[in-house]
Amino acid sequence: MSYGHWDISLVGEFDPDDHLGFVYQITCNDNGKSYIGCKHLWRFSKGKRVKASAWQNYCGSSKYLLEDIEILGKDKFSFQVLMLCDNKRNLYYNEIKMQVELGVLESDKYYNANIGGIRFYRPVKSYYTDKLRGYFKGIQNPAYRGPFHVTFAKGHTVRVVDVTMKDWCASSGLTHQRISDLRTGKRDSYKGIVKVEYESER
Numbered sequence: 001m002s003y004g005h006w007d008i009s010l011v012g013e014f015d016p017d018d019h020l021g022f023v024y025q026i027t028c029n030d031n032g033k034s035y036i037g038c039k040h041l042w043r044f045s046k047g048k049r050v051k052a053s054a055w056q057n058y059c060g061s062s063k064y065l066l067e068d069i070e071i072l073g074k075d076k077f078s079f080q081v082l083m084l085c086d087n088k089r090n091l092y093y094n095e096i097k098m099q100v101e102l103g104v105l106e107s108d109k110y111y112n113a114n115i116g117g118i119r120f121y122r123p124v125k126s127y128y129t130d131k132l133r134g135y136f137k138g139i140q141n142p143a144y145r146g147p148f149h150v151t152f153a154k155g156h157t158v159r160v161v162d163v164t165m166k167d168w169c170a171s172s173g174l175t176h177q178r179i180s181d182l183r184t185g186k187r188d189s190y191k192g193i194v195k196v197e198y199e200s201e202r
Helices: 063-072 088-102 130-135 165-172 176-183
Strands: 021-028 034-040 042-045 048-052 077-085 148-152 157-160 193-198
Touching: 021 063, 021 088, 034 042, 034 088, 077 088, 165 176, 176 193
Parallel strands: none
Antiparallel strands: 021 034, 021 077, 042 048, 148 157, 148 193
16 A cells, blocks of 8 residues: 555554545644644545545645745655544544644644634634633533532432532432532522532532
8 A cells, every 4th residue: 555655653554445534744844844634535426435535645735835845845844644534524623623732823833824724814812721721621611520429418428420410410300500509608508408519629
């Protein structure tokens, strides 16, 4: 199997028949500037594969990248397959996820001028701070699955694990908002419960 100019050391040898496409990185070896994108291995017509794309020698879709390749020469660039994807949903999602996590629009280290086909203009500023990132972790995350402790007026405590507080309320016939008010101190008791607290809050 010929992989053209692509370095496949991260993914290993693969059969194009088993995949829809791949996410890639093209890097200028002189200055380290990169482009993150994705490429289909196949051409489609009416939702069906009709023939292989010319992916082996593909050099990206960025006009800024292509201009540098023409000026500096293709031998000045490295072409790396980062991951293989089996359908459009996974291909496009992983391309966008990597572009966002690497901050390709926030740094001059990347040729990218868009994310997922949506064009932006530099400079782009990120408002996703460490404080906000922390907000979505742990007990602030609605999908957080405990453990938490429920204390009843009679004095006994139950430890709840591997379930969100909202789902536990639904399965126990309780109103999630009232349990939340109890946890934050806005209520003193609710249906015989006097305290609800996550384990990290104890």
